[in-house]
Amino acid sequence: MTAEVTAGLSKRFGKFLVPLVGVVALLGLDLLLDRVVPDSSLRQLLAMTACNVLVAVSLNVINGMAGQFSIGHAGFVGIGAYTSAIVASHLHGALGGEVSLVKSFVVVPLALVASATFAGLFGFLVGLPSLRLKGDYLAIVTLGFAEIFRLVISSAQIGTGETAGAAWRAVRGLGSLLHAVSVSLSSLGGQMGYSGPASDGVPLYAGPFWVFGVTALLCVAAWRLKFSGWGRALRALREDEIAAAAVGVDPTRYKVTSFVLAAVGAGVAGGLLGIMRDGAPSVQPDNFNFQASFDAVTMVILGGSGSVTGAMLGGAFVTLSIKAIEWVQSSPLLEGLRSEGFDLNALRMIVYAAILIALMILRPEGLLGERELRWGSKEQPG
Amino acid sequence: MLFQALVTGFAQGAMIALVALGYTMVFGVLKMINFAHSEVFMIAAYAGLFVMVGIAGRSSPVVVAVAGVVAAMGAAAVLGVLIERVAYRPLRLRGKGGKLGRVTPLVTAIGVSVLLQNVAQLLFTARYRNYPRLFDNPRPVIVAAALLTMVLLEGIVKFTWFGKAMRALSSNEEAARLMGIRTSRVIAKTFALGSSLAAIGAVLYCFDQSSAYPTMGFKIGTQAFVAAVLGGIGSISGAMLGGLLIGILGELVKLTPYSGGVDVLVFLVLIGVLLVRPAGLLGSTRAEKV
Numbered sequence: 001m002t003a004e005v006t007a008g009l010s011k012r013f014g015k016f017l018v019p020l021v022g023v024v025a026l027l028g029l030d031l032l033l034d035r036v037v038p039d040s041s042l043r044q045l046l047a048m049t050a051c052n053v054l055v056a057v058s059l060n061v062i063n064g065m066a067g068q069f070s071i072g073h074a075g076f077v078g079i080g081a082y083t084s085a086i087v088a089s090h091l092h093g094a095l096g097g098e099v100s101l102v103k104s105f106v107v108v109p110l111a112l113v114a115s116a117t118f119a120g121l122f123g124f125l126v127g128l129p130s131l132r133l134k135g136d137y138l139a140i141v142t143l144g145f146a147e148i149f150r151l152v153i154s155s156a157q158i159g160t161g162e163t164a165g166a167a168w169r170a171v172r173g174l175g176s177l178l179h180a181v182s183v184s185l186s187s188l189g190g191q192m193g194y195s196g197p198a199s200d201g202v203p204l205y206a207g208p209f210w211v212f213g214v215t216a217l218l219c220v221a222a223w224r225l226k227f228s229g230w231g232r233a234l235r236a237l238r239e240d241e242i243a244a245a246a247v248g249v250d251p252t253r254y255k256v257t258s259f260v261l262a263a264v265g266a267g268v269a270g271g272l273l274g275i276m277r278d279g280a281p282s283v284q285p286d287n288f289n290f291q292a293s294f295d296a297v298t299m300v301i302l303g304g305s306g307s308v309t310g311a312m313l314g315g316a317f318v319t320l321s322i323k324a325i326e327w328v329q330s331s332p333l334l335e336g337l338r339s340e341g342f343d344l345n346a347l348r349m350i351v352y353a354a355i356l357i358a359l360m361i362l363r364p365e366g367l368l369g370e371r372e373l374r375w376g377s378k379e380q381p382g
Numbered sequence: 383m384l385f386q387a388l389v390t391g392f393a394q395g396a397m398i399a400l401v402a403l404g405y406t407m408v409f410g411v412l413k414m415i416n417f418a419h420s421e422v423f424m425i426a427a428y429a430g431l432f433v434m435v436g437i438a439g440r441s442s443p444v445v446v447a448v449a450g451v452v453a454a455m456g457a458a459a460v461l462g463v464l465i466e467r468v469a470y471r472p473l474r475l476r477g478k479g480g481k482l483g484r485v486t487p488l489v490t491a492i493g494v495s496v497l498l499q500n501v502a503q504l505l506f507t508a509r510y511r512n513y514p515r516l517f518d519n520p521r522p523v524i525v526a527a528a529l530l531t532m533v534l535l536e537g538i539v540k541f542t543w544f545g546k547a548m549r550a551l552s553s554n555e556e557a558a559r560l561m562g563i564r565t566s567r568v569i570a571k572t573f574a575l576g577s578s579l580a581a582i583g584a585v586l587y588c589f590d591q592s593s594a595y596p597t598m599g600f601k602i603g604t605q606a607f608v609a610a611v612l613g614g615i616g617s618i619s620g621a622m623l624g625g626l627l628i629g630i631l632g633e634l635v636k637l638t639p640y641s642g643g644v645d646v647l648v649f650l651v652l653i654g655v656l657l658v659r660p661a662g663l664l665g666s667t668r669a670e671k672v
Contacts, residue, residue, distance in 0.1 A: 069485050071492065129657055136415045136488055137656055140607070144649035147604075151646050290600070294496055301489060346503040353497035360490040361472045 022216070030101060030209035044278040047208065049319045050215040051273045056299035056315030057222045057308060058265025063297065064306035064370075065231060066258040067238030068130055069139045073296040075146030076263045078288030079122055080115035080270025082153070082194060085283045087111040088275045089196040092203040104205040108275070111205070112214065115271030116264045122149075123263020127256040146293055154285040156185035193284035201281030202274065211272050218265055223308045223372075225261070234258060235306075291349070295322070298352050301359060304368030313373070321348065387633040393521045393590065395629020396528030400583030401606035402613070402621040403535065404576030410552035410616045411572045412474070417491040418465050419580060420603020421498035422458050426581035427594040428506060430454035434514050443516040447523075447585075454581035461498075462577030463570050469494050471566070495599075502596040510593040520589040531582055532622055538575070539618060548572055552616065601645065605632070608652040614665025623664060 037043050059073045088111045095103055122145070129141050188194045195201050225231050236244040237254055245251055274283050299318045303310025329344045359366065401423055408416040433453035434446050469490050517523055539545035547568045550558040559565050587602060588594055609628045613620025631651070632644045655662060 063485070067485070069488060129653070132660065133656055135485070137660065139488055140415075140611075141653055141656060144653050148646050148649050151643075155643065155646075294492065297489070297492070305485075343500075343503055343508070346500040349496055349500040350504065353493040353500065356493040357469055357490050357497070360486050360493065361469075364486045 023213070026209045026213045029212065030207045033208045040278050043208075044276075045319070045323050047211045047276045047278060048273075048323070049316050050211045051269045051276065052296075052299065052319040053312045053315035054215045054218055054269035054272070055266055055296050056303070056311040056318075057219055058262045058269065059296045060300050060303075060306065060308060060311040061222065061225070061258050061262040061265065063300050064304075064311065065226060065234050065238070066255060068255065068258070069135060070126075070142040070259075070262070071139050071290075071293050071297055072126070072142030072144070072146030073262075073266055074288040074290070074292035075142075075149045076119045076123060076266035077270035077273065077292070077296075078146075078149055078153075078283075078285070079119045080267030081274035081283045081288070082188065082270075083115040083118045083267070083274075084111035084271030085194055085196075085202040085274040087114045088203055088205055092205075093197065099203050099205055101207060101209070104207060104210065107203075107205045108210045111275060112210075112268050112271045115267040115274075117267075119267020119270065120260050120264040123260040123267075124256060126263070127259025130255045130259060131252055143290065143293070146288065147290070150285050150288055152185065153188055154191045156182060156188065156190055189282075191285065193282040195282035202283065204275055204277045204279055204281060206272050206276045208277070211276050214268060214272060218268065219308065219312060222265070226306075226308055230254075230257075294349075295352075298356060301356060301366050304366030304370060306370040307366070307368040307372055309373040310366060310368035310371075313368075318352075383637065387637055388630060389521065391630030391633030392626065393524045393528075393629070394632060395609075395626035396525055396532075397583045397587050397590070397625075398602065398606050398609050398629050399622045399625025400528055400531060400586070401580045401602060402609040402625045403532075403618060404580045405607050405610040406613070406615055406618060406621040407548070407572050407576045409610070411548060411555075411569050412470070414470075414487045415491065415607070415615075416465075416470075416573075416576075417488075417603075418469075418494040418498060419576070420599035420606070421495050421502070422461050422465070422577045422599075423580040423584045423587075423603060423606075424502060424594070424596065424599035425461055425498065426454040426458035426577070427584040427588050427598065428502065428511075429457035430581070430585040431511055431513055431588065431594050434516075438514040438516075446514070447516050447589075451527075451582055451585050454585050455578035458577040458581035458584075459574040462573040465494055466570055466573040499596055499599065506596060508596055510595045513588040513592050513594065515592070517589065520586075524586045524590060527582065527586055531579065535575075535579065535618070544568070544571060604645070605648055608648050608655075611652060611662055612655050614662025617662065617664045620662055620664035624662070 033043060037046070055073065055077055058076075059070065062068045062070045062073075088107050091107045091110060092099070095106070097103070126142055126145050130138050133141060187197075189199070196203070233244070233249045234254055236247075237249055237251055241251055270288075273279065295318055299314035300311050301314070302317065303312070303314030325344050325348050401419070404419045404422070405416060408414070408419070430450040430453055434450035437449060438446050440446075470487065473487050473490060539548065547558070547563045548571075550561065550563060551565055551568050555565060558568075583602075583606075605628050606625065609624035610621045611624070612627060613622070613624030615621075628648065628651070631647070635644050635647055
């Protein structure tokens with residue numbers, strides 16, 4: 001009897017033990033990372049890696065699990081980044097004082113929730129066409145959405161808003177609405193990027209606690225999602241839509257939900273990118289261009305479409321290679337090459353594109369396929 | 383001002399239509415979007431540029447222009463066939479279907495596009511290269527050349543054996559093969575033809591815009607793609623109509639204060655068409671699942 005109670009207790013305690021240890025470890029990491037890793041660019045790399053892992057894992061929900069295809073994921077990331085930067089700057093102004101860990105418990109959750117909500121809303125909008133469009137066409141729509149987002153933000157500069165509004169004011173109602181929209185858009189800094197309402201930099205609240213903690217949490221969520229009933233239904237839908245619908249899987253609901261979930265993940269990743277400690281204090285529209293979307297696709301396909309751990313590996317690998325090339329490019333060793341206009345980033349893109357083409361021809365399911373990396377000898381479920 | 387914009391838009395639209403034809407023809411025979419088409423356009427612009435700069439001043443402008451167009455067409459045709467051979471044919475031979483059947487050609491096409499764009503960046507560097515100024519007012523030349531090309535294309539598609547084979551392949555690949563059409567050869571020829579049309583468009587575009595750069599394909603490629611979808615992808619007259627509409631629409635937008643919004647508008651048109659009438663203006667309304 002008592003043995004049973006203690007067993008139950010320890011089981012219940014064990015359930016809380018892992019997250020508890022995790023939170024304590026993350027708090028310790030938040031306070032100590034500066035001392036363990038003194039190089040701030042290295043810390044930035046670690047945080048970037050975590051964010052990109054999140055980008056890859058969220059894109060994997062659409063491209064891998066649902067079998068849809070999005071090449072506009074950077075758009076959702078961008079929406080998240082702008083939203084969290086705006087929310088954090090205004091909260092920072094309202095709270096006053098310095099950036100601190102204690103205050104980050106107010107600012108970061110609010111900023112991330114705003115990012116997730118906003119990105120999810122756009123994910124819903126982009127997901128709606130996925131009911132009528134498939135394959136190439138859906139890809140084009142997602143690309144179109146991401147480009148519209150980037151072009152609208154970067155072309156809305158102070159001044160354009162004013163003249164455009166003036167021209168439209170003749171049309172009552174619609175005109176003033178457009179005017180308001182273009183003025184508020186132009187406050188986002190256009191091509192130069194957003195760096196707070198007073199252009200004094202976005203407050204960087206999200207320390208390692210938030211960046212790594214949220215990433216870990218959402219990766220676990222993605223894993224649970226894949227092996228849940230929802231994930232199985234999604235896979236059934238991917239394999240054969242008509243058969244899945246016949247056994248009661250509603251394609252509309254599942255497709256749109258997968259878009260919304262992926263967008264929420266990307267929004268949170270962007271939200272972290274926008275306000276992460278050691279990051280840049282401004283959000284640039286050109287960080288969310290087609291190349292960024294293509295990088296995200298590369299991450300997912302390299303690892304294996306449908307594999308959560310594969311997407312994580314792909315995200316980490318691509319980020320590290322981007323940074324490695326930036327470092328090599330800026331090193332004095334390459335002075336001679338650089339003066340001849342040798343573009344290492346172009347070389348990286350060539351290599352990635354070639355790998356993608358070769359993978360598609362030789363092994364279209366990616367390195368891991370749908371398998372997951374696991375510790376221990378558990379059976380592959382599903 | 384409005385008339386001027388219409389004329390400019392017509393010239394722009396004629397060029398866009400030439401590029402759009404390549405998208406639409408490849409879609410007709412392969413049922414896939416050749417994203418690398420915009421990069422073929424860019425490489426052709428460079429090929430034409432190098433030849434024209436090489437022989438400019440030595441002969442009359444017309445000869446130089448024709449030499450440039452021919453060189454660009456040759457380079458584009460070779461590149462188009464090469465892309466089909468290396469990247470698309472292995473996928474096709476493996477057969478369609480499978481759980482990633484729709485995604486695989488798409489990723490390959492985007493991969494080829496990114497590859498070519500960065501190869502150009504590496505080889506030619508990112509700087510803008512100016513085209514030689516051969517004509518004082520290139521617009522009439524552009525319109526005349528584009529219209530002539532379209533008439534010729536209509537002739538090829540309607541009256542030659544190859545055109546017939548292409549149309550047969552487009553309507554039913556299996557039946558076409560059973561009737562003795564060598565589908566692989568027709569597909570390769572279609573790529574060559576579509577790419578050379580893009581090359582003509584590229585050289586004409588550069589006469590108008592006067593410079594070539596590695597990312598030039600993205601903008602014009604998007605507009606051409608939207609034109610093809612707007613007209614009804616797979617339909618040749620649709621691509622021409624769509625190109626003209628996009629060209630004129632773009633010029634009209636430039637009259638408003640939102641002159642920077644052309645690209646946004648092009649994407650909005652695309653999304654709108656896909657949602658309301660995915661078959662496009664002249665496409666068959668027969669239920670084709672897209």
